[in-house]
Amino acid sequence: LIKLSxxxxENDNFNPAHSTTFSLKVAVHKDLSDIRxxxxxxxxxxxxxxxxxxxxxxxxxxxxxGYFRLKAELPALWLSPGQYxxxxxxxxxxxxxxxxVRSDPLFLTCKRESSNLVGKERILSVPVQWDVKEEKL
Structure with a gap:
């Protein structure tokens, strides 16, 4: 019904002290009644x-x-140094x-020098600025 790929x-250098923009392709193969x-x-x-x-x-x-390109901009994140x-x-x-449905994983490394915003608690809802564009094949 759908594929995430x-x-x-957007910027290959992951620095959680700044906003981060992720890009994603979505292929919808059959009309849907709901999507999240x-x-x-x-x-x-x-x-x-x-x-x-x-x-x-x-x-x-x-x-x-159809086919779509999604962009999701997350604000600065409170992450400890490590692998995500x-x-x-x-x-x-x-x-x-x-x-x-889940996409393939994207591996992120939070380096010590970029983690000036270190959090101790999980963040279960982060505001996201979404952008959706239909793509023609």
Whole structure:
């Protein structure tokens, strides 16, 4: 029904002390009745950050069959130095069929010198500035 691919950073140098923009391709193969997409970041133990979810009322074009380029800008993040794994996750509904789909992982390294904003608590809802553009093939 849907494929998430090419999750990447707009700027290859991940520095959580500044805003971070992720890019993602979405292929919708069948018209949908609902879609929710989030950017999630895990450390080696647990879910650490969930970006604010994009929903179909925000961008109704995502419900129709087609190809889209999504950009998600997250604000400065409170991360300790270390390794993190980022995914885009979608929950979709087509008729009575509800599925969850996840992108391939994007591995992030938070270097000590870029982690001046070190947090001790997980952040389970981060505001995200979303941008959606339809792509022609």
């Amino acid at each position: 090419n999750l990447s950073l 997409i989030a950017i999630t970041i895990y450390d080696e133990k647990q879910l650490w950050i969930v970006g604010e979810v994009i929903t179909s009322p925000m961008f109704p074009d995502l419900l129709k069959k 794994t980022c995914y885009a996750k979608a929950t979709i509904t087509a008729g009575l069929d509800v599925r969850s």
